[in-house]
Amino acid sequence: MEATIEAPVRKVDKINERIPDTDMPRIVIIGGGFAGIELVRKLNKERVQIVMIDRRNHHTFIPLLYQVATAGLSPGDISSPLREFLQDSKHFHFRMARVKQIHADDKKVETNLGFLKYDTLVIASGATTNFFGNKEIEKKAMKLRVMSDAIELRTKLIENFEEALQLYDDEQEELEKHMNIVIVGAGPTGVELAGAIGELRSHVLPKDYPELDFSKMNIHLVEGLDRVLPPMSDKAGKKAANYLKQFGVNVELGKLVEKYEDGVAYLNDGSTIKTRCLIWAAGVKGNVIDGLRDGAVEKGRILVDEYNRVKNHQYVYAIGDVCLQTDKNYPKGLPQLAPVAIQQAQNLGENIIRIHQNKELKPFKYLDKGTMATVGRNKAVVDAPGITLGGFFGWFIWMFVHLFSIIGIRRKLLVFSNWVWNYLTYNRGNRLIINKDLDDL
Numbered sequence: 001m002e003a004t005i006e007a008p009v010r011k012v013d014k015i016n017e018r019i020p021d022t023d024m025p026r027i028v029i030i031g032g033g034f035a036g037i038e039l040v041r042k043l044n045k046e047r048v049q050i051v052m053i054d055r056r057n058h059h060t061f062i063p064l065l066y067q068v069a070t071a072g073l074s075p076g077d078i079s080s081p082l083r084e085f086l087q088d089s090k091h092f093h094f095r096m097a098r099v100k101q102i103h104a105d106d107k108k109v110e111t112n113l114g115f116l117k118y119d120t121l122v123i124a125s126g127a128t129t130n131f132f133g134n135k136e137i138e139k140k141a142m143k144l145r146v147m148s149d150a151i152e153l154r155t156k157l158i159e160n161f162e163e164a165l166q167l168y169d170d171e172q173e174e175l176e177k178h179m180n181i182v183i184v185g186a187g188p189t190g191v192e193l194a195g196a197i198g199e200l201r202s203h204v205l206p207k208d209y210p211e212l213d214f215s216k217m218n219i220h221l222v223e224g225l226d227r228v229l230p231p232m233s234d235k236a237g238k239k240a241a242n243y244l245k246q247f248g249v250n251v252e253l254g255k256l257v258e259k260y261e262d263g264v265a266y267l268n269d270g271s272t273i274k275t276r277c278l279i280w281a282a283g284v285k286g287n288v289i290d291g292l293r294d295g296a297v298e299k300g301r302i303l304v305d306e307y308n309r310v311k312n313h314q315y316v317y318a319i320g321d322v323c324l325q326t327d328k329n330y331p332k333g334l335p336q337l338a339p340v341a342i343q344q345a346q347n348l349g350e351n352i353i354r355i356h357q358n359k360e361l362k363p364f365k366y367l368d369k370g371t372m373a374t375v376g377r378n379k380a381v382v383d384a385p386g387i388t389l390g391g392f393f394g395w396f397i398w399m400f401v402h403l404f405s406i407i408g409i410r411r412k413l414l415v416f417s418n419w420v421w422n423y424l425t426y427n428r429g430n431r432l433i434i435n436k437d438l439d440d441l
Contacts, residue, residue: 013113013114013115013116014113014114015053015095015097015111015113015114015115015116016114016116018093019049019051019093019095022049022091024047024048024049024091025048025049025119025120025356026048026049026050026051026117026118026119026120027043027048027049027050027051027118027119027120027121027122027352028051028052028053028109028116028118028120028121028122029050029051029052029053029122029124030052030053030054030099030109030121030122030123030124030125030289031052031053031054031123031124031125031126031287031320031322032052032054032056032058032059032082032094033059033062033124033126033320033321033341034320034338034341034342034345035124035126035319035320035321035341035342035344035345036052036054036122036124036320036345037059037082037085037345037407038341038342038345038346038349039122039124039319039345039348039349040052040085040092041349042345042346042348042349042350043349043352043353044085044088044089044092045089046352046353046356047091047356048091048352048356049091049093050089050091050092050093051093051094051095051116051118052082052085052092052093052094052095053094053095053096053097053099053109053111053116054082054094054096054097055096055097055098056096056146056147057081057082057083057094057096058079058080058081058082058147059079059080059082059407060078060079060146060147061078061079061402061405061406061407062145062338063188063338063402063405064077064078064402064406064415065078065144065145065146065147065149065150066144066150066189066192066193066196067196068147068150068151068154068430069144069149069150069151069153069154069157069193069196070154070157070193070196070197070199070200070428071154071158071200071204071428071429071430071431071432072196072418072419072422072428072430073414073415073418073430074418074430075147075150075151076411076414077411077414077415077418078406078411078415079147080407080408080411082094084408095111095113095116097111097112097113098111098112099111099125099289100112100290101289101290101291102121102123102289102290102291102292102316103115103291104291104292104293104313104314104316107119107121107315109121110291118315119315120315120316120317120352121315121316121317122317122318122319122348123289123302123310123316123317123318123319123322123323124318124319124320124322124341124345125286125287125288125289125320125322126286126287126320126321126322127145127284127285127286127287127321127322127336128145128284128285128286128287129143129144129145129280129283129284129285130282130283130284130285130300131280131282132282132283134258136259136260136261137257137259137260137278137280138280140260140261140278141184141260141278141279141280142156142277142278142279142280143279143280143281144189144193144279144281145284151434153279154430154431154432155433155434156277157181157197157277158431158432158433159433160178160179160276160277161178161179161205161208161209161212162433163178164178164179164209164212165209165211165212173274174263175216176216176274177263177264177274177275177276178276179212179214179216179217179218180217180218180219180220180273180274180275180276180277181197181217181218181219181220181275181277181279182220182222182257182265182273182275182277182278182279183197183219183220183221183222183279183281184222184257184278184279184280184281184282185222185223185280185281185282185283186221186222186223186225186227186228186229186230186251186253187229187230187231187281187282187283188229188231188232188371188373189281190221190223190279190281190282191221191228191229191240191244191373191375192373192374192375193279193281194219194221194244194247194249194375195243195244195247195249195374195375195376195379196376197219198219198244198247198248198249198376199247199376199377199426200428201214201217201219201248202247202248203426204426204427204428204431205217208431218250218273219247219248219249219250220249220250220252220273220275221244221249221250221251221252222252222255222256222257222265222267223251223252223253223254223255224254224255224256224282225253225254226253226254227241227253228240228241228244228251228253229373229381231335231371232371232373232381232383233383233388235388236373236381236382236383236388236390237381239381239388239390240373240375240381243375243376243379243381243390244375246379247375247376252267255267255268255269255271256268257278260278263275263276265278284321284336285300285301286300286301286302286321286322286323286324287321287322288300288301288302288322292310292313292316293312293313294312295311295312296310296311296312296313298324299324299333301321301322301323301324301333302318302322302323302324303323303324304317304318304319304323304324304325305325306325306327306363306364307348307351307361307362307363307364308323308325308344308347308348308351308364317348319341319344319345319348320336320340320341320344320345321336321341323344325344325364327365327366329366330366334366337371338405339368339369340366343364343366343367344364347362347364348364350362368385369384369385370382370383370384370385371383372394372397372398372401373398374395374398374399377395377423378391378392378395379391379392379394379395380394380395380397380398381394382394382397382398399419403415403416403419
């Protein structure tokens with residue numbers, strides 16, 4: 001009689017493998033963005049076990065994504081492997097996984113790799129592009145929120161011009177669709193992207209494609225409100241609008257893109273724009289995770305108190321873009337900006353330490369140090385408390401702040417060297433199509 005060999009039993013909690021059992025409190029952080037990383041920094045030397053979960057194994061400096069999309073920087077210049085934090089603490093663990101649901105009653109999170117228990121849960125899952133329910137545009141439009149979006153957009157821009165070279169003289173309508181670009185949303189992302197593409201049209205693309213007439217290339221920036229940069233001051237918005245016009249961008253205010261099909265964008269005023277590249281930068285919404293109790297989610301974000309505790313939950317906190325936190329200065333909620341996320345993480349880190357020391361918690365107070373946006377070479381706007389700056393001085397401040405904020409000396413040097421080279425030569429060396437083999441052409 002032959003012996004039977006039993007198949008090995010597979011665990012349903014693979015996420016727990018190689019995370020040691022310990023008597024230290026376990027803090028689970030969902031998300032490796034600005035908020036998650038800052039919280040790790042704050043707690044790194046404390047006697048706690050930190051487990052970070054993210055769908056991607058890297059942190060991306062989102063404010064500079066548009067420069068990857070427009071070939072000014074490469075992906076590695078602004079992305080950092082999350083496991084770099086392992087080098088500083090033996091009590092930090094990272095798992096690349098997708099969180100499916102929170103089970104607050106059992107104090108555990110459900111992932112595609114199984115269940116992970118926590119003592120304290122911090123939701124820092126960030127935000128995603130908000131299409132405001134327009135499923136048709138969501139399927140067809142380009143977006144710019146994560147690194148893969150930037151690479152896809154860069155590829156789309158370059159492919160359009162490569163394909164334009166293959167069009168016959170009598171295909172003028174199709175040529176117009178390939179040359180035109182429509183950006184929806186005149187917030188910082190839309191403005192910075194429009195300015196960068198305007199620079200490409202003026203200084204780079206005519207050299208790459210001398211056979212094409214770039215005087216016929218139109219860049220449209222469409223905004224539903226009546227001014228550019230709605231989150232910033234009116235003065236900053238007017239300066240930015242003027243800079244955009246200097247770069248040849250057609251600013252369309254008080255208009256909405258309602259439909260996009262067959263290479264045509266349909267606006268709510270009855271007008272149309274022909275384009276094979278519609279970029280949606282009109283807003284973001286929180287990456288809310290399933291399983292939270294009733295009353296915890298409001299306006300697509302997780303509702304928290306002044307200590308970033310999630311409403312109707314114990315031991316669960318939310319920080320960054322995903323949370324909705326109000327105060328007397330921001331009755332509709334704090335802005336979804338990196339400085340807010342970083343400051344919330346710093347305050348929450350202090351409060352977690354205070355909890356372990358049985359000390360009184362410290363309520364969060366946002367210190368607004370200003371907002372800024374660049375429109376292109378030598379042109380940026382900065383809203384600082386009591387003052388609005390523009391032009392070269394604003395652009396210099398913008399560069400300094402962003403360069404200082406990038407993680408790692410090596411990446412700072414890479415970005416700085418690329419900026420100097422681009423400034424001196426107008427040459428952007430990352431104009432690559434990397435997702436198509438020659439056999440597919």
